[in-house]
Amino acid sequence: MALTRQKSLHVTGILLLGLALGSGVGFLGGLYAAQQAAQFVLRDFATHLVHQADDADSQFMTVVHTFDHIGPDFCSDAELTAMRTLMYRSSAVKDIGRILDGKLACSAVGGRQKDLPAMKPPAMVSTLGTSVYTPIHLLIAPGETGTIVGMRSVDIVLSPTLFEGLRREGMDFMVLMVNTRTRQMVRIAGDNIPVQPEWVFGQQHLRTGNALLFVRCSVRNSVCIVTRESDSLIREHSQALVTSLTLLGALLGSGVALAVIFAVTLRRSLPQQLRRAIRKGQLTLVYQPIVDLATSRCVGFETLVRWRDRDGLPVAPTIFVAIAEERGFIHELTHWVIRQAFSEMGAILRQRSELEISINVSPSDLTGSVLLERLDMCAVLEEVRPEQIALEITERSTADLASASRAIHELHARGYRVHIDDFGTGFSSLSYLHELTVDAIKIDRSFTRTAGTDSITATILPQILFIANSLNLQVIVEGVETEAQVEFLRARGHAMRVQGWRLGRPLPAHLAIRYLDQQDEEFFGAPRPRLVQ
Ligand code: C2E
Ligand code: MG
Ligand code: MG
8 A cells, every 4th residue: 555655655746847948948049040940030130130231332333433523513503413323313312412622512401501500420331342321411401400421522312210110119220330450330221239249240140238239240241230129029929839838848748757657567567567477387388390391291390489478468578587587486387387388289299209399498497406396397297208308509609618518418318409599699609509419400590581591690600500410410490481491491401490480480389289280181191190198
């Protein structure tokens, strides 16, 4: 009771942690994404404004190139008309003026002027030599102030609405004329945004107070643009994004937590389930035919264990055998397999004295004498000759050569046969097969798969076959799946046994026995008569 409560507390804890971590990461991710989006929007806004400034600059330069010469038609009616025509065509220009001796002599809108005072010095001269006068009380619109930019004998009044058409809701901007050499800057349009020269000349994203700024300068003229969006607005714009990413994070976090809980529970419970299943005999055995290649007759079966977990899902033997090995109860599993195999196949083994059954054993089964005792007990009870039983030991079992040879020696002494399983994948080498005195090697299916292909390992199978033959070792080739593989092996010309889907899938005991009968019918025209048991 207390344990269940503790367990559910753990589960709730992991879930809450996943939820909190997930939403935290989602929230931070949302903030980051919102920041990136705001930076993108500010940069895009500034880029549009820079294009507009470049366009205005080229209109200004057209005016300069057209009128910047002092000749006989200076401020003549013809020149004033030409100035008005050009002004009419330029969206950035509200008036064009002609300057002589530092005084305005005439302008497109105001006509010829007399006795005007000299113009004040410009607020600054840009890197490219443009003089900027701002703010200036305009002659053409008394009471209004504006910006005048000029070069030598020409100046223009900039349209105050030049950049206004590009304004974006909730964002400020400022257009600056700059001199990169003197590091001066003067606002010529837009809002008054307080900036430091190093920000402007550094051209970057920056955060000031509670707003985000972006600065971009034109590469064609001496104009820099500053755009700004306040944090509160960024938050407002990005609220939906942050909320959805937080929710997504929470969802993913709890998903991961659930997966962790599931995996942990499964890992914790599988060994317990397996142990219980072994004790209650809830596993099953299947038998895969082993066939003599020359005669195509079934000469034996490999015993393979099967288990379904409590949800009825099959668990791969590689997984649950490893669990039993890790948790130290493999001997219980092996014992169950031996008893079950003898009990299911005892009769057929008695009836067919040439038939062999292979049983897989794990490295730790080979230590001590328990395995031998259990085998002997079953063999005696079922009256089966030990020569009909082969123990498949993996190459891992032979890592400790001395104890492997001792175990093999004892098994041989009682008459059991020993096969090395999955040969070629582990530690053993052909040279010390001599010392181990095993009866057969089972060549791993990874080599069979490459037989007859141009893979590098394809050459290994014929070599193993050749050496095994010269050592007088029986060979069983595993994983034979296709007729082409059968043909390839036949072409080697060695005696060998084969096992694999092409020859027969693993079958429950009664079907394995029927398989033998069917073979008898094929070969002799009738099943072998059953002995009375
Ligand atoms: P193994 O001893 O090498 O058994 C052969 C495996 O190859 C079996 O997989 C079998 O179903 C599979 N097989 C047979 N023919 C073909 C084929 O043509 N193509 C392919 N791709 N596979 C084929 P299974 O039954 O999943 O067993 C996997 C491993 O689990 C076995 O490999 C063995 O190491 C272990 N195992 C199975 N039963 C027992 C057992 O009772 N005790 C112990 N200790 N280990 C067992
Ligand atoms: Mg095996
Ligand atoms: Mg094998």
